[in-house]
Amino acid sequence: MSVIAERAARRRTFAIISHPDAGKTTLTEKLLLFGGAIQLAGTVKGRKADRHATSDWMALEQQRGISITTSVMQFPYNDCIVNLLDTPGHEDFSEDTYRTLTAVDSALMVIDAAKGVEARTIKLMEVCRLRDTPIVTFVNKLDREGRPPLDLLDEVEKVLGLQCTPITWPLGMGRDFKGVYHLLEDRFYLYSGDKHRVSEIETIDGLSAPGLEERFGALYRQLRDEIELLQMAGAEFELDEYRAARLTPVFFGSAINNFGVRELLNGFTAWAPPPQFRHARTPDGERDVQPDEDKFTGFVFKIQANMDPKHRDRVAFLRVCSGVYRKGMDIHSVRLDGPVRVSNALVFMAADREAVEEAYPGDIIGLHNHGTISIGDSFSEGETLGFTGIPNFAPELFRRVILKDPLKAKQLNKGLDQLSEEGATQVYRPIINNDIILGAVGVLQFDVVQYRLRDEYKVESVFEPVQVHTARWVESDDERKFREFRDKNDARLAHDHYGQLVYLASSAVNLNMTRERFPDVRFVETREHG
Numbered sequence: 001m002s003v004i005a006e007r008a009a010r011r012r013t014f015a016i017i018s019h020p021d022a023g024k025t026t027l028t029e030k031l032l033l034f035g036g037a038i039q040l041a042g043t044v045k046g047r048k049a050d051r052h053a054t055s056d057w058m059a060l061e062q063q064r065g066i067s068i069t070t071s072v073m074q075f076p077y078n079d080c081i082v083n084l085l086d087t088p089g090h091e092d093f094s095e096d097t098y099r100t101l102t103a104v105d106s107a108l109m110v111i112d113a114a115k116g117v118e119a120r121t122i123k124l125m126e127v128c129r130l131r132d133t134p135i136v137t138f139v140n141k142l143d144r145e146g147r148p149p150l151d152l153l154d155e156v157e158k159v160l161g162l163q164c165t166p167i168t169w170p171l172g173m174g175r176d177f178k179g180v181y182h183l184l185e186d187r188f189y190l191y192s193g194d195k196h197r198v199s200e201i202e203t204i205d206g207l208s209a210p211g212l213e214e215r216f217g218a219l220y221r222q223l224r225d226e227i228e229l230l231q232m233a234g235a236e237f238e239l240d241e242y243r244a245a246r247l248t249p250v251f252f253g254s255a256i257n258n259f260g261v262r263e264l265l266n267g268f269t270a271w272a273p274p275p276q277f278r279h280a281r282t283p284d285g286e287r288d289v290q291p292d293e294d295k296f297t298g299f300v301f302k303i304q305a306n307m308d309p310k311h312r313d314r315v316a317f318l319r320v321c322s323g324v325y326r327k328g329m330d331i332h333s334v335r336l337d338g339p340v341r342v343s344n345a346l347v348f349m350a351a352d353r354e355a356v357e358e359a360y361p362g363d364i365i366g367l368h369n370h371g372t373i374s375i376g377d378s379f380s381e382g383e384t385l386g387f388t389g390i391p392n393f394a395p396e397l398f399r400r401v402i403l404k405d406p407l408k409a410k411q412l413n414k415g416l417d418q419l420s421e422e423g424a425t426q427v428y429r430p431i432i433n434n435d436i437i438l439g440a441v442g443v444l445q446f447d448v449v450q451y452r453l454r455d456e457y458k459v460e461s462v463f464e465p466v467q468v469h470t471a472r473w474v475e476s477d478d479e480r481k482f483r484e485f486r487d488k489n490d491a492r493l494a495h496d497h498y499g500q501l502v503y504l505a506s507s508a509v510n511l512n513m514t515r516e517r518f519p520d521v522r523f524v525e526t527r528e529h530g
């Protein structure tokens with residue numbers, strides 16, 4: 001096996017998907033703790049008070065600041081190098097969250113035992129399904145009274161369409177939580193409720209070990225009944241089914257009490273897929289780029305403005321798809337068709353940034369730039385290729401931008417173009433007037449854009465509501481029909497930042513009627529970048 005293949009095979013690149021409050025932050029801290037990346041839990045990000053003040057810029061700034069050091073966390077565990085990609089913590093959906101999921105090979109789903117499958121989890125699962133991303137499930141907060149475990153599994157199966165295979169099973173819950181039984185190891189892990197105990201946990205081997213009945217009574221009998229039910233249902237763990245995203249192994253625990261996290265991490269690192277091939281367009285058609293290819297390739301899935309806006313310095317997050325990145329190496333931007341020198345690329349460790357020496361498939365590197373790199377850009381050692389599958393999402397919220405000082409139109413346009421390249425917002429320019437309409441997936445995005453226009457581009461602007469319900473990219477193979485469509489609908493058409501034509505529907509009814517009237521026109525909801 002080549003060095004690249006060997007290194008790639010050890011990478012596990014993943015993100016956590018969950019509904020706010022299920023315990024993503026807590027679990028992230030504990031994963032880092034078990035991975036030895038941090039000494040003390042509690043360093044990942046500001047707590048509640050900061051996170052809810054979403055309209056307060058201080059909070060935004062803090063979020064940006066903090067998330068830049070923790071957007072990607074790398075730590076070794078067992079024989080693996082684990083890359084955990086953080087998705088923004090605030091309650092709004094943002095396109096960053098979606099795109100981050102295009103850069104991972106698998107995901108960890110955290111569910112609150114009392115709440116089950118919640119709205120945001122459903123939405124994130126839809127995104128995972130686009131690429132058949134394998135999912136490991138952690139049911140959290142077993143130290144609190146929750147719903148019966150069988151109910152929870154049933155809900156995951158029905159709502160998310162994933163078959164569940166429990167790997168651990170709870171012995172009691174809430175005040176009576178006594179631990180979990182590991183079905184594959186045939187071993188009990190007992191819970192002491194002591195947050196500080198990371199290593200010594202009492203274990204008992206064997207489902208029928210002597211003394212269990214006396215010690216745990218009815219709780220033990222219930223566990224035996226449930227295990228029997230599970231075995232009858234034949235929900236055995238099959239690696240292929242998990243890797244095909246049809247089955248999810250399920251672990252139970254309590255993140256805040258460090259309980260069940262080590263078992264989760266052991267299962268996760270053993271089963272989660274290493275970097276997979278990635279689909280790319282080439283001048284001759286398309287090809288699958290394999291991670292063990294000699295030559296370096298990668299794509300940018302996220303861009304973040306740096307801590308110091310005065311320098312307008314940005315960090316582009318690039319996922320390595322093949323080959324190896326070495327410090328100081330010239331890499332070729334396929335879009336610009338030229339080399340980009342990145343002498344100071346960064347690799348991400350927990351709460352720390354280090355200059356990267358080498359990065360392998362599955363790793364994320366940060367590239368400093370001043371606006372030369374856009375989301376969706378592909379990089380190589382010279383080959384012309386474009387990775388596919390980094391989507392632009394049709395936004396769900398719209399605002400018209402009103403400039404306070406009309407003489408600043410040039411700065412406004414420049415700012416908006418750059419911010420849209422970063423993926424902070426989408427910009428639409430109607431074809432019949434000089435309006436500028438912004439689109440976003442989450443409302444917080446507008447606050448960020450308004451603040452940054454003022455702060456970085458010295459442009460004061462007001463955003464006002466606009467009669468747009470949804471946006472669809474439009475295209476057609478029939479040129480004559482497309483022209484007719486354009487002529488009849490010019491009042492609702494605009495160009496996006498990349499010059500693509502977009503239909504701005506005033507309502508769901510309007511969209512449906514227009515669709516029916518022009519059956520030869522395709523109304524597209526997600527578009528590839530570029």
Ligand code: G4P
Nearest residue numbers: 020021022023024025026047048140141144254255256257
């Ligand atoms: P999030 O990132 O998914 O939004 O969740 P986060 O980890 O911030 O956890 C949300 C709340 O749930 C926090 O409490 C956290 O302490 C609690 N929590 C996480 N894991 C467990 C667990 O295993 N058991 C119990 N009982 N609680 C858990 P909070 O009071 O809302 O916030 P804080 O003041 O503790 O930060």
